[in-house]
Amino acid sequence: MKISLDQFDKAFENRIRLQIMSVLVANESYDFNSLKELLELTDGNLASHLKALEKEEYMQVQKSFIGRKPNTRYSVTEKGRAAFKKHLQALEDLIKQQKK
Secondary structure (H helix, E strand, C coil): CCCCHHHCCHHHCCHHHHHHHHHHHHCCCEEHHHHHHHHCCCHHHHHHHHHHHHHCCCEEEEEEEECCEEEEEEEECHHHHHHHHHHHHHHHHHHHHHCC
């Protein structure tokens, strides 16, 4: 079985978006500052990748306040979970295909 490139999701071609989705799939939700710290990214860099995933409807945003401080949390959607799982399966299939 030959793996075609269209089985891979373009949203996950970038390693940062792949990392974000890995964190969100493994956790119920994650807040902006914790993600920024974990992935060692600048505010702007993280925000642009989060926007790209939000545009694809792969994650959802919950904004709230903790005391007077704004808190933005992200969680994966069912659509995002399914797309991520499909992308990982395509990677796994590609790796298996390389074995002779």
